[in-house]
Amino acid sequence: MQINVGNGSDRHQVRRSFTTEKAARDFLDETRGSVAAGTYVRGSRRTVDTAIDDWLTSKHRIKASTRRGYKVTLQVVRDELGKVELQKLTKRDVDDLVTALRAGRVEGRKKFSPRSVNQMLGLLIQVLATEQRQGHVVRNVAELVDKVPSDPKKFRTLTETEILRILDHKCRDGHLWTLALYGLRRGEIAGLRWVHVDLVKGTVRIAENRVYAGDGNYVVDTPKSRASARTLPLPADVVTVLKAAKKNQQRERLALGEAYQGGDYVACDEAGEPYTPGLLTFRWGKMLDDLGIDRVRLHDARHSCATLMHLKGQPIAVIAAWLGHSSAAFTMSVYAHSQGDALKAAGESFR
Template sequence: MGRQQLPSGITKVTVKNRRTGKPEPRWRVQLNIGEGDQRHQVRRSFTTEAAARSFRSKTLGDVEAGAYVRGSHRTIEQACADWLTSKHNLKSSTRRGYISALQPVRDQLGEIAVQKLTKRDLDDLVVQLRAGQVERALDDGTTKARKKYAARTINKMIGTLSQVLASEQAQGHLARNVAALVDHVPVEAKEYRTLTEAEMYRVLDHQCRDRHLWTLALYGLRRGEIAGLRWCDVDLTAGTVTIRETRVDGVEGIVVDTPKSRTSARTLPMPVDVVKALKAARKQQWRERLALGEAYAGGEYLASDEAGRPLNTWQISAGWERVLRDLGIERVRLHDARHTCGTLMHLRGVPIREIAQWLGHSSPAFTMATYVHSQGEALKAAGQSFDRVEAT
């Protein structure tokens, strides 16, 4: 049988081995891909004819199937930066979360070409992050070891990077998404402690300047909602609080934004304890305004310091932790005050759908299989569930 003729695009040549100086055969593949402005040449050299034929066959097959990806030096850093830029409708706090999730990838793998990123690269990064063996660059040019990453944080990193690579794949820059092949780290169910009913009332009865903030937290408002609440959103006569906006930590500092979700924008009828605390806080801020005169900064926010300057979310959290320390109560995150609220409502028999709307949940999965809007009277009953039961 005669020797099989080489297919078009493959040429056999002889080259000199740089180490031995002896002549050796090579099979060069040169293919013209695309049309018009997209037309380009693919060149590769192989030591065996079989390898050359395999590459030619696969390349032409990918072109025919629309799966061919042109070679590129585009890096992971460029892909991450472009993906973040393309997310036009993100809330500032969400963008900040994405940037934080991708930072270890950009720091450690940013210079790698997207097309050369492997599953092993990501698996190694996960191992290093879990062991606390990854450093991060500081503004002064030095580096500092990162803390060991929790499973949830690592999984968020993998998930966000997978979105980046899926976008690269959709744009034709990448053949496959290797982040989708990385196993997520098992997450142990985290036990969040809530305040007991007795602890809750100790906080509510604690006389301090920002008592109204802790009262709002224990009655179900998010930290960002408390920070964004203005006095114009409070009706002390009707006893209602309307959530219209939030103040949260964004990419470039504190950002005033819309509530977390459509159902987070809500008007709540506040119980007697809350109204009393808000009236006392309003009087205190008026006294501070009179004392400082023109130096007073405005005080339009419920969460303001003695000079009328709005408190940021970190200041509110720090104040909460000081109160718990003063009262000798075991640490509970400020956000878990919402869990305390929901738990006590549930224990007192408030229907799940009313709890969901009171807390401003955007997903019915948080509280029930099918979300149902509550009427004003039902919300009023939910608020009254906190009224103290007098001993007889």
């Protein structure tokens, strides 16, 4: 049987074979109804892999680091379902992938956490939503898949005593750990240039972010968000630490002579080469080991800053602006944590 579908220049022919006249007429009625409702989808052998490629290409406004994160997150979908034709992709296909990832049964990959699975699902939903809007698929099957329930991730923040030990620790990178405990992100520290530090006025301007973009490349881009671009006042003790670090870098420049490279960045080695974000993480861990402090992530120094400000009575809106968040609710839910000492003090307040 051959029928014409579509309107005007978009009209095309569909050929199908049926065993009975009734089946043919039912198909014809259903097809015409879909065309009239605007839900008709022309047959296509377009694959999941192609859809993901096109979706990533369409993301013109995202940063290089965000694009890399999307690619990494969606790679497991491409590996396991990439060759499947979009119009043949089913909810069961996605459910089976989620089950395999949660059980650690995907070759070459560790067991996925609920957060990792839900991130993957969220991006796949976006990919298929774009395909649906373009008329390539009838429905978004990923939207039908349940998210994996999980408890909010718990972080260990540094205690006030640990923070003071780090601040008092004399080492070449001490000024970097001061900035981390001051609330700067790792990428903000790695991207901070001396021209953005005013040691006379006592301010630091967060204007750039240095991040890993994949394939061994690092890029310096604008801050993570509009709210992240901010100028912060520097306490006198932080100014003192930064002045000492700058003088030390100047001594290193003189000692090395023409072999000294750069020196524009606040975070750099003895030859003036800027630190990568990964190197900052490595050196942070080594410093904690030297002090005998249980390891926490470098980003947890930022958590610690928020928590300490919260325990000192600073309004959440102020903390959010300080950290460069656009939402005070996000700051409260993610960054402000109660510590053992604070809970003990709260209990004593009832006596």
